[in-house]
Amino acid sequence: MRQMIFLSAILLFHQITNAQIPLTTAPSGGNKKATVAEQVGLTDVTINYSRPGVKGREGKIWGQLVPAGFTDPGFGSSKSAPWRAGANENTIITFSNDVKIEGHHLPAGAYGFFIAYAPDECTLIFSKNSSSWGHYYYNEKEDALRVKVKPVILDKNVEWLKYEFINQAAGSVTVELQWEKLAIPFIIETDYTRDQIASFRKELRSSKGFIWESWNQAAQWCVQNNTNLDEALLWTDSATSINFGGNGVFTPWVTKAMVLEKSGRSQEAEAVMKKALPLGTVIQVHQYGRQLLAQKKPQEAFTIFKANYDKYPNQFTTLVGLTRGYSALGDYKKALKYATQALPLAPDSLNKTSVEAMLQKLKDGKDVNE
Template sequence: MTIVAQAQFTNLPSGDNKRATVSEGVGITQVSINYSRPGVRGREGHIWGGVVHKGFANLGFGPSKAAPWRAGANENTTITFSTDVKIDGQPLAAGTYGFFVAYDPNESMLIFSKNSSSWGSFYYDPKEDALRVKVKPVTLDKSQEWLRYEFADETPSSATVMLEWEKLAIPFKIDVDLVATQIASFRKELRGTSGFIWQTWHTAASFCEQNNTNLEEALLWSDSATSLGTGGAQSFQAWSTKAGILDSLGRNQEAMAAMKKALPYGNVNELYFYARTLAHLRKGKEAFEIFKMDYDKHPDEFITNAGMARGYSALGDFKKALGYAQKALAQAPDPVNKDRLEKMVKTLQDGKDINS
């Protein structure tokens, strides 16, 4: 009896074309490209327009009679986006796509196909196209033996993908809406186990406050962050963020009430840096009150002496400020703080505000 077994078998890839994956984060979006890497192998000058056929061609196999290049070797080259993106300014939904190139030396066409599971481009069907983008190939200074994909020109919300082989590169730019994708992620994750602790609600609310966006929903998130149920009812961070959101919404009285709730829960550093913000905003009286509260809780410590120096300076009393600055200088815990306090002392001796 003869038994024929069909199974996956681990061996070298066909044609010795190296299998590869490259992945990069663009904002919170993960971009992954899976492909096989053919080599030039002495075919210099015959890759583009030869090994890589121009435009669409009948490959002599499969149903496609007008197939683009598979943008690699062996199996389909695929590209995955974890969120919605834009490719050279055109929208493309999150997902995994077969990636093809209709090469032309002047203007190549990139094709993102909904079919990501077929072998190469033998089964390419234009009806399955999700997006087509035209780009201009770029000449490389140095020949690239093995085809590769690289990420370049990266910013927090964009990156350029470079398909490089022999002496040519085909680039395309990926853009993400950093704020929109982050907020969408918050909405999704807060519905799961992340929503049981105040820190995650606070992180989401704080992101919106800092970016001055989605404030009405952010206020609801801050309600959860400051609730007994999530454990944030005594969090300075949660209450101060809520105060900031209310202030941005123009609800100033409510913002002040929320900040009053925050103050008793602030630690020495939180109160100090909140007071510094007030001083920087030229709210001298309010800043002094917080610096004094911090000092009364933690008297004669380095940071609270420095705070009192800033508080009196904000009120214009440079003489009293100088006394506290000198005390803080004597307590400086490291060279960096010592240098900073020495400059503060000199500024106060010159009769100038150290909060400017």
Template sequence: MLQKLMLSCLCLTFNWAYSQSLTTLPSGGNKRATVSEQVGLTDITIHYSRPAVKGREGRIWGQLVYEGFGDLGFGNSKGAPWRAGANENTTISFSNPVTIEGQPLAAGTYGFFIAYKPDECTLVFSKNHSSWGSYYYDATEDALRVKVKPQSLDQSVERLQYIFSNQTESAATISLSWEKLSIPFKVETNYVNDQLNIFRQELRTEKGFAWQGWQQAAQWCLQHNTNLEQALLWSDSATGKSFGGDQQFVTWSNRSQILEKLGKSNEAAQAIEKGLAFAGMNDMHQYARSLLQQKKTKEAIAIYKANFKKFPGTYTTLMGMARAASAEGDYKTALKYAQQALPLVTEINIRNSMLGIIEKLKAGKDIN
């Protein structure tokens, strides 16, 4: 009895020791890899293992990577897709909700599989991301399936890789490439919604105790022409006395533009009037230029003249007067101001640009 007990303990000890294997390279030389990109404000991360072709050109797709859903002869899955890599599960994570090929997918981490076919591949995003490979794949755990077209490659890719391409402000294409085949799929994020949510969260922190944060949020909405009613409320805080934004030209200018887009022209005019009291030379110059772009010539000329009166004899205000005269069609007066501004320029590119402006005025052409 004692001998049996000792033998049993010895076996347990041996099994425990054997299970504590030392660290080595991944089996089969399949390199572990991680690729991560931010698309919009969404972090996308893929963890996978990279098998190599190893001289098996022409025997990867449809052979090593079997077609469709197969019985791997191990585990409890009788219809398993390819693991989209080697060894452990390939996983893909999204920090915010996304759409894959136009279909919605919640934020989270997913096991990523591919059912390969020469003309059409099925991408599978599984709620189970912790199993080994696809031996225990269960279709009832699918969060999303989408179909995409594989694409042929001119050059062979030795080791399987995932790459991000065709990136925009809110979207990207992710492609699995191996041997002479690429399987791409488009990921889109709701960048505007994600950004607005971040603003709402951060303005409740210490970042909401200064006018700059409220101004940034309101200005972003103006630039993207979205959420303007909320932007106006954020502008209330940006121009409020509590944080000093009531004495900043930029906050009033931004508020004026929001009001204008909301069709509140009278309030917009009142807001910019308040802001001009705090405007610096460059503020006034850029505001006048924006008025010219909006074809508000009379208002622009008035600002150029006020700026010249406040900051006489500078390059900026002399050029402002040149633009004002040119807008009125008085090219002779415009030329006079431009020639006065020229000696004040030292930077070679600006000087060359000024010489071009002077030539245009001599030819009787508008410089605006």
């Protein structure tokens, strides 16, 4: 009996030691695992890949180690596979929103990324299958997109393959695979306006939409970018409603007036501002006057500065407001009068220097708002 137990134990130990236990080790071949990511507009672009090294194989990478076109990998179901655009497992590129690759639409999602290399033109392949190992199970029927790009010769050697984000812009970026003395670039574009509005719609339905500030922020963004104005007006209705607490606040009413003005409804905008002005502080009303100046509306700005002065006479801010208002109308004599009164009331050295500069401009016959 003891002998049988002993033999069973030996057999069990032999089975355990010969089993493949999936413990964590360094990647095979010394190929470094890497992740690079960047936000383009509101789209997160993430690339997970493994980094092979040149390791003394200069001149033998492109066209040899990385074969041209499609080849039989000799394993798995694929008989005609492109390069896996890295080492070991799939290179995976993920987009949180829809994008354009070299001008071609690609939906949000995770993609296996492959390259069919050629010296003059490379074919980039985004596969719907991002979970298979390497290129051994590549199937062209799973392609989501193919685009062609020109490889670029580098002036210095890149030992370890890497992906770089270059030429960043508000809604686009160039991704460049670099290895040895070759780069393969491709442009990613996002529809920032579409993504931003979609994000606002989603967030305004969450707990973030329970305060007037959120509705106001979304509407202000639309005004600043001159887009989605009809919906922005509805957002200002929420921002100025009693439900979200903005009905007695100056800022959301100003935003509503700005949306109406942008929509060509100037009379309605004026009516809204008449309602809003009594709610504003001296600084808020002054800043609104400056906004009107920036919009090249000097008469409207002067009316605001004058109303602010009448409510808060002989204060530094309102005196400066009248200085700007009269100057914008070309009445430098009256502007000089109020700037002179404002100077001794300047609350700090920065404001004092600013008024002194205004005084000098007015003496020189120049508009202080220029």
